[in-house]
Amino acid sequence: MPCLKPNKNLSEQAKSILKLLAEVGKATKQEIADKSGLNTPLIARKLRELIGKGAVKEQDGVFIITDSGKEVAEKLK
Amino acid sequence: MLMVGKEVPDFETDAFFPTDGSIDKIKLSDYRGKWVVLCFYPADFTFVCPTEINAMARAYDELKKMGVEVISMSTDTVFSHKVWHETSELIKPVKFAMGADPTGKVSRLYEVYDEESGTAVRGRFIIDPDGILRAVEVLYPNVGRNVKELIRQIQAFQYVREHPDQVAPAGWEPGKKTFAPDIKIAGKVYTVWKPEE
Numbered sequence: 001m002p003c004l005k006p007n008k009n010l011s012e013q014a015k016s017i018l019k020l021l022a023e024v025g026k027a028t029k030q031e032i033a034d035k036s037g038l039n040t041p042l043i044a045r046k047l048r049e050l051i052g053k054g055a056v057k058e059q060d061g062v063f064i065i066t067d068s069g070k071e072v073a074e075k076l077k
Numbered sequence: 078m079l080m081v082g083k084e085v086p087d088f089e090t091d092a093f094f095p096t097d098g099s100i101d102k103i104k105l106s107d108y109r110g111k112w113v114v115l116c117f118y119p120a121d122f123t124f125v126c127p128t129e130i131n132a133m134a135r136a137y138d139e140l141k142k143m144g145v146e147v148i149s150m151s152t153d154t155v156f157s158h159k160v161w162h163e164t165s166e167l168i169k170p171v172k173f174a175m176g177a178d179p180t181g182k183v184s185r186l187y188e189v190y191d192e193e194s195g196t197a198v199r200g201r202f203i204i205d206p207d208g209i210l211r212a213v214e215v216l217y218p219n220v221g222r223n224v225k226e227l228i229r230q231i232q233a234f235q236y237v238r239e240h241p242d243q244v245a246p247a248g249w250e251p252g253k254k255t256f257a258p259d260i261k262i263a264g265k266v267y268t269v270w271k272p273e274e
Binding site: 011040041044045048049 | 099101102103104107108110111146
């Protein structure tokens, strides 16, 4: 991406997904959609954002909050 | 040529999301489970393109109710999409993701890239929830596409997906007759379908 400073902050939707994962520990995309009311393409985008920032990891279609993700989620409270 | 009935190639590229004004990656496979209309057009700030994108924007609520997502795609950048959305009356109503393909990678993948102009031609792809290509329409840039026909085609594909033993004859619309293809009616389709029906 030319001339665009990478945004280090999490988007609002990513924050809400991270908070949700902090509560449940792990969830599939569909479970996050059911709980958050967000649509699945948006959730997929935001999960990639969270994975890119090391806050979430994926295992066989299940998204798991990492220790650093838990720390971020704690600060969001 | 991309073949109907085959899985479409996946892609990831930048997109402008008008509903929140954000710029983010868009990945086609994120849309699995939904019908997708992938709509290429030549360029922002041109002439037929805003009429087409506006027509899609006006049909978007109806398409959403049908379980369809729309992704527009041109070889402009996300920054161009953003300013086009902010400044053009015809583009302001757009709520769907506006994909950016400045390298032509996605347009080439879908075989709608015009090497001479460096833009995509008017290619429209109907993709089913399994990622299977159901319909393609490609027009030369000086004529715009018809959203009513797009909706009709999706309705027909959705109907036959739900009723796999049926086929939708020419010009089929919801409520009109479909029939089961069977060797018994080969050469005698007139016995189960009349043009006026």
